[in-house]
Amino acid sequence: MNTLRRASGIMRIKEVYIFKLLLMAAVTVCATSNSVEDNPIDSKDQCNAFCFNTLKPLLDNAMETKKKIENCEVSIQDRDEKLQKLQKQLVASEMNASIFNQIENIFNEKIKYKDKLIAALEEKSGSDQNEIDSIKRQLDANTEALKVLKTQLASLNSTVSLHNFNAKQQHEKLVQVKAMNCVPFENSTAIHDIDVAGFGKVSVLCDGQTAGPGWTVVQRRFDGSVDFYRNWFEYREGFGSLTGEFFLGLEILYHMTKSLPYELYIQLVDFQNVSRHARYDSFLIGSEDEQYMLKSLGTYSGNAGNALRYNLYDSFTTYDQDHDGWTSGNCAEWYSSGWWYNLYGNSNLNGKYFYDEVNNEKSIWWYNWKGYHALKSVQMMIRPKYTSI
Ligand SMILES: *[C@@H]1O[C@H](CO)[C@@H](O)[C@H](O)[C@H]1NC(C)=O
Ligand SMILES: *[C@@H]1O[C@H](CO)[C@@H](O)[C@H](O)[C@H]1NC(C)=O
Ligand SMILES: *[C@@H]1O[C@H](CO)[C@@H](O)[C@H](O)[C@H]1NC(C)=O
Numbered sequence: 246m247n248t249l250r251r252a253s254g255i256m257r258i259k260e261v262y263i264f265k266l267l268l269m270a271a272v273t274v275c276a277t278s279n280s281v282e283d284n285p286i287d288s289k290d291q292c293n294a295f296c297f298n299t300l301k302p303l304l305d306n307a308m309e310t311k312k313k314i315e316n317c318e319v320s321i322q323d324r325d326e327k328l329q330k331l332q333k334q335l336v337a338s339e340m341n342a343s344i345f346n347q348i349e350n351i352f353n354e355k356i357k358y359k360d361k362l363i364a365a366l367e368e369k370s371g372s373d374q375n376e377i378d379s380i381k382r383q384l385d386a387n388t389e390a391l392k393v394l395k396t397q398l399a400s401l402n403s404t405v406s407l408h409n410f411n412a413k414q415q416h417e418k419l420v421q422v423k424a425m426n427c428v429p430f431e432n433s434t435a436i437h438d439i440d441v442a443g444f445g446k447v448s449v450l451c452d453g454q455t456a457g458p459g460w461t462v463v464q465r466r467f468d469g470s471v472d473f474y475r476n477w478f479e480y481r482e483g484f485g486s487l488t489g490e491f492f493l494g495l496e497i498l499y500h501m502t503k504s505l506p507y508e509l510y511i512q513l514v515d516f517q518n519v520s521r522h523a524r525y526d527s528f529l530i531g532s533e534d535e536q537y538m539l540k541s542l543g544t545y546s547g548n549a550g551n552a553l554r555y556n557l558y559d560s561f562t563t564y565d566q567d568h569d570g571w572t573s574g575n576c577a578e579w580y581s582s583g584w585w586y587n588l589y590g591n592s593n594l595n596g597k598y599f600y601d602e603v604n605n606e607k608s609i610w611w612y613n614w615k616g617y618h619a620l621k622s623v624q625m626m627i628r629p630k631y632t633s634i
């Protein structure tokens with residue numbers, strides 16, 4: 246900020262200097278012509294007809310040139326004022342790239358005016374050559390001063406760029422602190438820190454590519470590297486690795502889906518690499534006291550079939566906590582999983598990983614698509630229904 250203030254001060258001084266130079270240029274012309282114009286009769290009287298006839302066109306030329314310079318000066322002065330206004334804006338506001346572009350334009354216009362001036366002077370072949378040379382020299386000096394100004398502008402600009410960069414970084418940090426899910430990370434497929442209301446800070450894997458931006462991955466299977474036959478505590482807390490296979494955890498799922506209306510997106514891929522999906526537009530699960538019941542699914546859409554519908558309002562069951570509707574057995578044990586079950590399940594995404602398409606109730610399957618045939622990879626993701634919230 247100090248550097249900026251200082252540089253902007255220098256700019257103002259330079260501007261005044263340039264303006265003075267321009268004024269001097271004009272005055273040089275004025276001085277030559279005014280002395281004659283002020284007393285045209287005297288000149289005529291003091292001069293004979295020949296003298297007058299020879300001088301008159303020269304004086305007229307000088308007068309015309311002077312007017313042009315005056316006009317240009319008014320424009321330049323006008324722009325000087327604009328420039329000063331902009332500089333003030335610059336310091337007052339948060340340093341803004343668009344202001345620099347405007348200053349740049351003004352600079353370019355000034356250069357154009359200079360060229361026009363020189364052209365106008367050169368046109369007047371009748372004018373005094375020394376006078377033209379003098380004005381040219383001053384305009385050249387003027388251009389040099391403008392070049393210095395431009396260099397300073399560039400250095401100011403880089404300071405502003407740095408400011409903008411810092412501001413952007415701070416904004417990103419702010420977003421990270423404020424993120425409650427993957428929505429702020431848009432199309433990212435990386436791991437990000439979020440802060441879930443009622444739960445706290447947690448790292449999550451985002452997937453902004455499979456089904457649009459902003460999805461938070463809650464479960465992922467693809468290589469069998471993680472054992473999913475786990476107990477209640479582990480399903481509550483989550484397990485696995487965010488860079489590999491994992492289950493995010495029922496407790497965090499409860500807190501996330503409670504805070505906002507969420508959608509659920511399930512992607513399934515078979516061993517022929519055919520991909521299908523099921524999407525539910527209002528996903529909500531209960532608290533641990535409610536045994537993480539599947540409380541809402543909303544409307545189904547997709548091409549994998551509405552398998553989860555059968556287990557709506559069912560509690561979560563693990564081999565050590567049986568909340569299913571099968572009185573003589575435990576579904577989690579039967580299906581080698583942890584999931585929402587009633588008398589049976591209609592999907593088994595936390596089942597045992599098989600490396601080919603076996604027909605096995607313990608495998609990872611989605612009944613409405615391929616019965617009990619094992620799937621190669623599955624991924625469950627959630628995203629707020631209204632991403633602008
Ligand atoms: C940047 O400049 C534009 C146009 O001059 C203005 O609308 C905008 O508010 C400025 N932004 C900041 C951060 O100063
Ligand atoms: C200021 O910097 C931006 C990018 O950093 C660049 O595009 C622009 O041309 C620069 N303007 C000047 C006057 O140097
Ligand atoms: C992700 O978003 C950024 C910024 O919006 C964009 O530049 C980038 O191309 C996007 N990447 C993909 C793979 O869509």
Ligand SMILES: *[C@@H]1O[C@H](CO)[C@@H](O)[C@H](O)[C@H]1NC(C)=O
Pocket residue numbers: 516517518
């Ligand atoms: C499925 O895709 C994987 C990776 O792209 C490839 O190695 C494999 O051969 C494919 N399998 C079939 C049946 O196309």
